[in-house]
Amino acid sequence: MTEPALGARTALELADWRRRVASLYAAVRAEADPRTAHELWRRGRDTLFAEHPQSALRADDPLRSTGLPLWPYDPAYRFELPVLAPPDPDRVLELPSGETGITTLRPVGVVELPDPVGATVTVWWLEQYAGGLFLPLRDGTAGVESYGGGRYLLDTAKGADLGAAPGREGDRLVVDLNFLYHPSCRYDDAWLCPLAPPDNTVPARVEAGERMR
Template structure:
């Protein structure tokens, strides 16, 4: 086979393309200050936003939260489902919403082995509905949610920050319908992080 000198010219270009094609996004590293800003921004959106679920915006003074706690930032091992499939999630109004069943995630929290079902939205981001022992006295009885971008995945682990757990809109306004966490996502422990009941 005759050697082509143009191949030498192409080698560094191919190497550069391969290097820059490697994903460089890193998981979001929330800190107490980051979470506080997210909460303040949400208060503003709930008080001023047109799509806010708050009925009495005039008297709204902000949502209630557990203090930021880094112990509730947990790295779960991902067990991806053998086959991605669309599933129906029950809503509070009796209807259903379609999500992608992504698989299971597992970790130890407070000496308990926890397994949760993980869903995925059409845009690729993950959705984790759950309920814990803090409900219904301190947190919404219908459960809380976490939206997890793809950047929270690294080396087959999903970084879950429960400090960002939030109540669905139906917790503030019965005119809204929201997903009901599946029974298997009911935790046998308290998750003292994230959003609390709204007074």
């Protein structure tokens, strides 16, 4: 079964959403102070979710007025990490993303998250959207304080990109878990989202980023 074709209006709205997300993350990367960058990101996401026609929030969702709930910024969750070789670089992972959708992932490498997380997770390459880095995470808060399917940190195909460590392009990624955000399906099950695979599931509680309430 094939997905229905997008109408022109929807396609243009989606393009504008991605353009605005990419612009927001560009501003985040340009800000030298991580805490200020995080506040910029929070305000930008609140504006998009409150006002944009492609917001995942239903029209009557009170989060349009209150903003998306977050843990306070914690610098202990910000890292600049090397991307290490994956154990099985030829591996292909296919994740269901709805009744007719499959998201295909290939491992780019792994990052070793220091304490307070203390786990190794996989950085993936999305085959869709002409490719992009994808780093989801399901942690010990999932199912109660954060969405049960996990949250996303990087989805560069859609503009969610914290960039490389300054001066270390092609070597180290900025992995700041304060920027973990919920996929659209957390707000409305009409949206289709790939969920965090076992490689990206950690027992530690990551009390950073977006939360349920």
